[in-house]
Amino acid sequence: MWDGFIGTPGMPLRRDAGSVTAFQQAIREHFVSNHVHVDIFDRHRPTFEGDDSELVQVVVYREGLPDDTLAFDDHGSLVRRPQRPVFEAALTYESATGVIEVVANDRESREDMVRFMARDLLGIEFQQERLPFRRYDLSVLQHPFAFPNDLDDGIAGVEVRQLRLMPLDSVGERVTLECLRKADRTIWDMARDRFGGADPLAGGWVVTQAKLTIRFHPTGESRRGRTLPLTITMPHGCNLKDQTEREQLIGEKYLRRWGILRDA
DSSP states (O other), X not given: OEEEEEOOTTOOOOOSHHHHHHHHHHHHHHTTOSOEEEEEEEEEEOOTTSOOEEEEEEEEEEEOOOEEEEEEOTTSOEEEEEEOOEEEEEEEEETTTOEEEEEOSSHHHHHHHHHHHIIIIIOOOOOOOBOOOOOBOOGGXXXXXXXXXXXXXXXXXXXXXXXXXXXXXXXXXXXXXXXXXXXXXXXXXXXXXXXXXXXXXXXXXXXXXXEEEEEEOOOTTOSSOOEEEEEEETTTEEGGGGSOHHHHHHHHHHHHHTTSBOOO
């Protein structure tokens, strides 16, 4: 689970033993962890503008509270064995923007981790100001759309596999249109032919979720091109963050170009 916060730009992240120890101690006391391990390293993140973002990443491993798990012993009997799970969290700080991002297993721990990092490793006061959510707009998919793209990106085509719609006069109803991979027509043609004058895409309904597939031309010796499946849910949901860095760059570039991703 991800969170992003607005911090102070241009701050050097402290890596001296005293600062790291203070950070570890804060985590140890707050989460009642006997053991905490921290790794700090520099990394780069590509952007669709072509320039890499310089980040400092902090990875935290903390020991959780004791728990029992089922296991087989040496004689094949099912027994309960006590163990202390290890939880991992990753934080990044981008000096150019001051943005702090965190991935951890629950919302409360994410905010606490950022607070300790800001105080002990950056020397700034944590203001709890979250990054604004990305906003998606699927209205362009109410009608046939060509999905323009650059030849250099190797895109063979874009297919709209599924559209979920909600009527404008009700919040308790949904309609889902779906075209499988073997369909010989677009989802807009299917809706028009199947529903005629009652086509929900023609008016009175709004698209609230879309599933797209970006198909790429084969490269190298491969006979089949790879695909990038995207699921966008209004107003803030998208699975793009679950893809590889290269796929994130492509997806973000074109969701903006196609008018689906609308944030600044």
